[in-house]
Amino acid sequence: MWFRRDENDVVVDEISPTFLNVLSQLDQDAMLVAPGEVVRFATDGVETLNLLRDGRITSPELVALIRVVRRTHQRHIGKIEIPRGPIGEGLRELTVRAIYLEDVDNIVVLLSDESEAERVHEVRRDFVANISHELKTPIGALSLLSEAVLSAADDPTSVVKFATRMQLEAKRLTDLVQEIINLSRLQDSDPLQVATENNVADLINEAIDLVKTTSEAKGISVAAGDIPAVVVLGDSEQLIMAIHNLLENAINYSPENTKVSVSSNVSDGIVEIVVADQGIGIPEEAQDRIFERFYRVDPARSRETGGTGLGLSIVKHVASNHGGEVKVWSSPNVGSSFALRLPIYTPNGGITQ
Secondary structure (H helix, E strand, O other): OOEEEOOOOOEEEOOOHHHHHHHHOOOOEEEEEEOOOEEEEEOHHHHHOOOEEOOEEOOHHHHHHHHHHHHHOOOEEEEEEEEOOOOOOOEEEEEEEEEEEOOOOEEEEEEEOOOHHHHHHHHHHHHHHHHHHHOHHHHHHHHHHHHHHHHOOOOHHHHHHHHHHHHHHHHHHHHHHHHHHHHHHHHHOOOOOOOEEEEHHHHHHHHHHHOHHHHHHOOOEEEEOOOOOOEEEEOHHHHHHHHHHHHHHHHHOOOOOOEEEEEEEEEOOEEEEEEEOOOOOOOHHHOOOOOOOOOOOOHHHHHHHOOOOOHHHHHHHHHHHOOOEEEEEEEOOOEEEEEEEEEOEEOOOEEOO
16 A cells, blocks of 8 residues: 555655545645655645645644654644734644554644634624624614604604604714624624635736725725736635725815726735825824724714715725735825735745744
8 A cells, every 4th residue: 555666676665646635625624744844645625735845844833743653652632823924923733643653654643724713703702892883873863863854744844854863873873883783793603614716916916996986086096006917815705805905095075076096016925015105194002092993083084975884894804814914004194005915826836934
C-alpha cells in the first residue's frame, strides 16, 4: 500500500491514492506531513486557512505539535490560534489532531474550526441586546406620529406633515431591519469556508452601480480610477456589500454636487480599496469608535441622512472575516478616506502572506 520498488529495485515510499481519497472525504481538513515538516498532501480547505507557504507549515504552534508527535509516536490533540489573513485582527481557533503513522514516518494532521459555534453564540447575544434598543426609536416615533395624524384629522396640512414624517420613519425602520439581516448573515457564516475567487475590479464596479440612484439624486459624481487586475478570496456578496456601504456612507455625508472617488493600489500582497469623499469629515476623537455597532458621530445628522449606525460595523466584519482590515483617515470639513484592505489571492499560491 505504501511502498514500491524503483527502476533500481530500491524500495521507496509512495502515498496510496486510496488513502488520500479517504482524507479528502473527511468532514474536516487534513494534511499528511513528512519528516522535516514537509507537507506531502493537503485537502483543498487547508489553503484557505493560511497554514501553508511553498509546501511548508507557517504556524509555529502547529509545527511544535507535529514535532512532539513525531518524537513521542503518540497521538496528540491541541488547539492553536491562526490569523485569518496577513493583516487585521481576525483569528481562527483550530482544534488539531495529529496521528503518527509508524510504517512511513508520516503524520496525519486533522484540523477543525470548532470555535465558530461559540463565536456565533457570543455575537448573537450582544447583537440582540443592541438591536432591542435601536428598534424602539423608529417604532416609538411611528406610534406617536400615528396618534398625531388621528388628532389632526380635520387639518389637512398637519396630516400631510405628520404622514410625511411617518414615511421617513418607516423607511428608517426598513433600512435598519435590512442592515440587521445583513449583519446577522455575516455572523452566521464564514466566507473563507465557502470562498470563491473574486476580481477586485468587478466588485468595485458592481458596488458603484448600486449607488447610482442615490448619488445622482444629490448630484454627486462617483468615479473609479485604474483598478489593478487582482483577485481576492471570499464571498462576493459580502465584499460588494462592504464597498457599497463605504460608498453610501461617503454619499450620505457629503454636500451636494461634490465628488466621491474609488481608487485601488497593491503593496506587499495586499490590495487596498480606498473610498474618498469631500464631506463633513470625522473628528479625531470619534475615529476609533465609528466601526462600533450603532455608534453615530452626530445622531441628529444620522437621522437626516437615514443612517442606521450599522454600515461601518458591517464593513469591519467583512474585512475581518476575509483576513483583512479597514482604516480611516479624516479631517473635519475636508473629507474622509476609508480603505478596505484585503489579502491578494493567487491560484495555486493561496493568500499572499
